[in-house]
Amino acid sequence: KAGVTQTPRYLIKTRGQQVTLSCSPISGHRSVSWYQQTPGQGLQFLFEYFSETQRNKGNFPGRFSGRQFSNSRSEMNVSTLELGDSALYLCASSLYPGTGYEWTGELFFGEGSRLTVL
Amino acid sequence: GQQVMQIPQYQHVQEGEDFTTYCNSSTTLSNIQWYKQRPGGHPVFLIQLVKSGEVKKQKRLTFQFGEAKKNSSLHITATQTTDVGTYFCAGRKAKGNKLVFGAGTILRVKS
Numbered sequence: 001k002a003g004v005t006q007t008p009r010y011l012i013k014t015r016g017q018q019v020t021l022s023c024s025p026i027s028g029h030r031s032v033s034w035y036q037q038t039p040g041q042g043l044q045f046l047f048e049y050f051s052e053t054q055r056n057k058g059n060f061p062g063r064f065s066g067r068q069f070s071n072s073r074s075e076m077n078v079s080t081l082e083l084g085d086s087a088l089y090l091c092a093s094s095l096y097p098g099t100g101y102e103w104t105g106e107l108f109f110g111e112g113s114r115l116t117v118l
Numbered sequence: 119g120q121q122v123m124q125i126p127q128y129q130h131v132q133e134g135e136d137f138t139t140y141c142n143s144s145t146t147l148s149n150i151q152w153y154k155q156r157p158g159g160h161p162v163f164l165i166q167l168v169k170s171g172e173v174k175k176q177k178r179l180t181f182q183f184g185e186a187k188k189n190s191s192l193h194i195t196a197t198q199t200t201d202v203g204t205y206f207c208a209g210r211k212a213k214g215n216k217l218v219f220g221a222g223t224i225l226r227v228k229s
Binding site for chain 2: 033035040041042043044045048055056057058059090092105106107108109110111112
């Protein structure tokens with residue numbers, strides 16, 4: 001079974017630009033979560049999508065947005081990039097509770113998209 | 119908002135020594151998970167604890183969930199160089215809620 005696929009793996013942008021990151025979940029997984037990882041800050045929750053609906057949201061400014069498509073693929077967008085947005089952005093897919101599967105709550109992470117803002 | 123604190127931030131041990139990382143939540147949790155991230159890698163799920171006072175073992179790893187379901191610990195017996203990485207705890211207030219991660223404990227093992 002293929003794992004979670006994130007693209008692009010690396011990208012460099014300049015302040016003020018915008019960026020779109022993509023995530024393809026494991027086949028059959030309909031829940032996708034996004035996390036920002038920076039040194040010393042751990043994994044900060046951005047948002048979670050299930051069935052094309054945002055189910056949970058973290059404490060990030062409105063410049064950070066996301067969406068999920070009918071095939072469960074997800075994208076996140078960051079507009080008006082700032083230097084502090086430089087980070088590893090991790091996508092994770094999972095089964096969602098109450099969907100009839102045995103729910104373990106396990107998140108399956110992709111390799112991440114490393115964003116550098118200059 | 120929900121916060122998960124994890125200590126220590128960093129630990130450097132001699133191979134064969136034991137290691138423990140602790141996790142505390144500001145709120146009662148429905149469940150807690152532990153992940154391991156190798157250097158340059160992505161987090162990988164280790165285990166989920168759900169019941170108050172639950173203890174689970176995976177070979178040299180022992181996981182505990184506190185009676186009040188607000189704290190947890192991961193203990194590694196006789197560390198090996200393969201244990202190197204960052205260990206994260208993560209908790210949910212309820213099923214379907216967001217999974218909030220601690221800042222992680224970086225483990226280095228000297229051989």
